Amino acid sequence: MLHWWSRGVDKKDICDLRTARDVERIKEAALGKGEAVVIGGGAVGLETACELVRYGLRVTVLEALPMLMPRQLDADTSEELRLRLSPHFDVFVGVQIEEIEGEGAASAVRLADGRRFPCGLVIISCGVRADISLAQEAGIQCARAVVVNERMETSAPDVYACGDCAEHKGLNYMLWAEAWEQGLVAGANAAGGSKTFGEADASLVINTPFVSLFAYGDTGKGNGPYRMENVSESAAGTYAVNPAFAKSATRLFYQNDVLVGATILGNLSHMREIKAKIREAQRNA
Numbered sequence: 001m002l003h004w005w006s007r008g009v010d011k012k013d014i015c016d017l018r019t020a021r022d023v024e025r026i027k028e029a030a031l032g033k034g035e036a037v038v039i040g041g042g043a044v045g046l047e048t049a050c051e052l053v054r055y056g057l058r059v060t061v062l063e064a065l066p067m068l069m070p071r072q073l074d075a076d077t078s079e080e081l082r083l084r085l086s087p088h089f090d091v092f093v094g095v096q097i098e099e100i101e102g103e104g105a106a107s108a109v110r111l112a113d114g115r116r117f118p119c120g121l122v123i124i125s126c127g128v129r130a131d132i133s134l135a136q137e138a139g140i141q142c143a144r145a146v147v148v149n150e151r152m153e154t155s156a157p158d159v160y161a162c163g164d165c166a167e168h169k170g171l172n173y174m175l176w177a178e179a180w181e182q183g184l185v186a187g188a189n190a191a192g193g194s195k196t197f198g199e200a201d202a203s204l205v206i207n208t209p210f211v212s213l214f215a216y217g218d219t220g221k222g223n224g225p226y227r228m229e230n231v232s233e234s235a236a237g238t239y240a241v242n243p244a245f246a247k248s249a250t251r252l253f254y255q256n257d258v259l260v261g262a263t264i265l266g267n268l269s270h271m272r273e274i275k276a277k278i279r280e281a282q283r284n285a
């Protein structure tokens with residue numbers, strides 16, 4: 001079976017986003033367009049959708065999974081995120097893309113169930129995969145990415161990998177905090193030192209004019225049971241510099257009465273404090 005991304009993605013006005021140059025290409029392609037479809041409702045897809053709305057386009061986000069950010073968010077927070085975005089653009093979850101239609105240039109995205117979303121611009125933001133061909137050709141062990149141990153050593157002597165191209169304990173993070181930490185470990189060991197990669201300080205932060213989101217730690221994704229504590233806060237009557245901060249919902253996740261994770265939708269000014277509390281709770285547990 002042919003996947004949709006092997007059909008019709010070579011048309012004009014279909015963009016992906018990796019570098020600053022890609023941002024310029026998207027800006028150019030957006031000029032004079034009325035509708036855009038963003039394929040992929042992850043952090044990059046949602047931030048891109050918000051920016052396109054600011055450019056005056058009507059935007060639709062199409063997400064294959066049944067909810068937004070299932071890796072980072074529990075179902076309630078994910079739904080609240082979708083609701084907060086819904087005044088600004090449409091989000092459809094659980095969809096299957098069939099084809100990007102158009103003669104020469106993108107004109108619509110068609111789903112497997114027949115629904116069509118006419119558009120003059122398509123942004124593909126459904127994940128990245130490391131180019132591991134060099135490592136494969138060299139006979140280095142690879143899975144999704146280049147397999148490394150906790151010292152960032154590959155299966156070949158004196159060859160290290162780190163960051164987006166590395167896979168540690170089955171995880172290819174594709175996140176900055178991990179890339180940074182792994183880079184420090186790989187560099188130190190390659191220079192004769194002895195460092196190991198432990199837990200990186202990964203938190204999700206999305207900051208857009210419409211919604212701000214923070215997720216850190218175990219947000220109900222492990223083996224429960226969890227106790228959840230919800231804290232709502234309204235900035236009504238006060239001046240909110242960022243409108244996305246005006247209505248805030250914090251959810252704290254406890255396991256055996258130990259704070260293990262948190263999500264915040266809205267005012268992120270407490271995120272460092274909450275992060276510190278979670279880390280302290282982990283240390284004392």
Ligand SMILES: Cc1cc2nc3c(=O)[nH]c(=O)nc-3n(C[C@H](O)[C@H](O)[C@H](O)COP(=O)(O)OP(=O)(O)OC[C@H]3O[C@@H](n4cnc5c(N)ncnc54)[C@H](O)[C@@H]3O)c2cc1C
Nearest residue numbers: 017018019043044162163164165173174175176177179205
């Ligand atoms: C649009 C976007 C938004 C993101 N937002 C976030 C975020 O909010 N939070 C977060 O944690 N992460 C985010 N990420 C992910 C984060 O940027 C990456 O995980 C991180 O940059 C990985 O670092 P790296 O050094 O492994 O790879 P990169 O940063 O990609 O650096 C690799 C470098 O190697 C160079 N290179 C490639 N091939 C060769 C070669 N053959 N020879 C020499 N040089 C070469 C490349 O040009 C590049 O400069 C985002 C990524 C993208 C694309």
